[in-house]
Amino acid sequence: MPGGDFHALLFVIVAVWILVCGLGVVLFRRIMYSAVAMVFCFLGVAFAYALLAAPLVAVIQILVYVGAISVVIIFAIMLTEVQTGRLELFFNRQTAVAAITALVGAAVLAVVSLSADIGKVGDQSLTPGLRQLSRLIFDRYVFPFELVSLVLVGAMVGAIVLARREGERP
């Protein structure tokens, strides 16, 4: 278990939270319940970032995922929900295959990460501070940074074009 006693306790709480909410997302019959579970799962991941000494990523996670992406997804659910009586078949016919694939995938990943040599692993926090991170963004990774903003603009324009009705002026 990671770190000291208190840290280990927090780890267990956050891990159980993330996994239970994640299972809720894929197992709830009503999609709105799934959406709420997803919001709590994102919150749990934000806490995990905070525990991993990456407060900037935790804040961005809450801003972007809990704030923006969840709202967009809930809007899409409300725009498309057609629930007539009982929810009939809500899993595909390939559920068994999907479950086996997911379990085997998790097992393979765990085995590989256990046996892989990923170099020296410390127990202390090695995450960079805000100053070092901003220097990285605007110095060494400035080209990917600008490229990402270009992608974002393109995606926003594309989303508007796609969701617009035919012949409708924006």
Added chain:
Amino acid sequence: MNALFWWLLVAFLLFSIGAFGVLARRNVILVVMSLELMLNAVNLALVATANFRAGAEGAGVLFALFIIVIAAAEVAIGLAIVIANYRNRRTVQVDTYDELKG
């Protein structure tokens, strides 16, 4: 068993849960949500590795931030496609999306 492994295990399990959702659910919006779970799992693995592995020097955290931005773009595009398709077909079930089938 070091601390990093336990964090990675959580990330792998979350990734598998998301993969199960993508493969097994019929509602296409739920498929998008499961995809988000998978992206979150990848981010968790990146940040955990950046935290415990010496010499990563912030690249893990930075890539996690980039992935968050790309995921936002992906959700916007994906849901726009879902809405456009729903307007034509009146359905959000993935197994009815077979117009391109030969």
